[in-house]
Amino acid sequence: MALQKLTPQEQTDALAKPELKGWSLVEGREAIKRTLTFKDFNEAFGFMTRVALHADKHDHHPEWFNVYNRVEITLATHDVQGLSVRDITLATFINQIYDK
Amino acid sequence: MALQKLTPQEQTDALAKPELKGWSLVEGREAIKRTLTFKDFNEAFGFMTRVALHADKHDHHPEWFNVYNRVEITLATHDVQGLSVRDITLATFINQIYDK
Structure with missing residues (x-):
């Protein structure tokens, strides 16, 4: 099955989950972002x-953009021109290793 | 001796050198940038x-900013609020490993 683009409802549902804490939609673009500091x-x-x-x-x-201790990450899926489950999976992984 | 900020003339001279090929001044800011692709x-x-x-x-x-095979790098020296010899050294190193 080809990769599916998330619907607006699926995006909202995904971002409401605790494992995607800190992620938000990018304005004017179908993508999600989070800024992390170290x-x-x-x-x-x-x-x-x-x-x-x-x-x-x-x-x-x-x-992603990095300057010294800050990393700004944007996720989107080129193949669907928007968000897919791959972005949710990668954002979840990022949160797992960041929040440890 | 404290780290010195490069004068406009020193900036121009440095950027004219072959070992800084590809680097240019950032508009509206005392910094240099180069985009590299892989x-x-x-x-x-x-x-x-x-x-x-x-x-x-x-x-x-x-x-720096990276998306897939592209890396956009900006160099500046926080301590002098502009460019210093440290930026020239780092840009030279970057060119050495990139142009190989």
């Missing part, structure tokens, strides 16, 4: 490396 | 990891 650059990049390994393994990659 | 995410993040190790060792960090 103790320093070393911790921020260590976190990014864990996300990168996960992303490459699952062939679903984030858009 | 074969895929794996190569882009591998490159970022090499830069991150160098950056953390020298305690001078980039601002």
Whole structure:
């Protein structure tokens, strides 16, 4: 089955779940974002490396900006021109390792 | 001796050097930027990891954005509120490993 684009209702339902705490819709674009902060650059990049390994393994990659201890992440699915279950899965993984 | 802010002339001279090929001044801000592209995410993040190790060792960090195979890097020195020799050194290192 081809990858499905989430409906607006599915997006709302997903973002209301505790495992997606901190994520919100990007204005003017079908994507979700979260900003994370760490103790320093070393911790921020260590976190990014864990996300990168996960992303490459699952062939679903984030858009992200980093400056020192801050990482701003945007997730969307190119193939559906919007959000898919892949974004929810990656956001959930990110929260799991961040909130530990 | 405290870290010195580069003068406009020093900025221009540095950017004219072949080892800073591809770098340009950011509009409206004392910073330099370059966009790099790679074969895929794996190569882009591998490159970022090499830069991150160098950056953390020298305690001078980039601002950067990555999406898939593209990395946009901005360099500036917080301590001088502008450009310093540290940015030139980091940009030179980035070019060395990118242009190989």
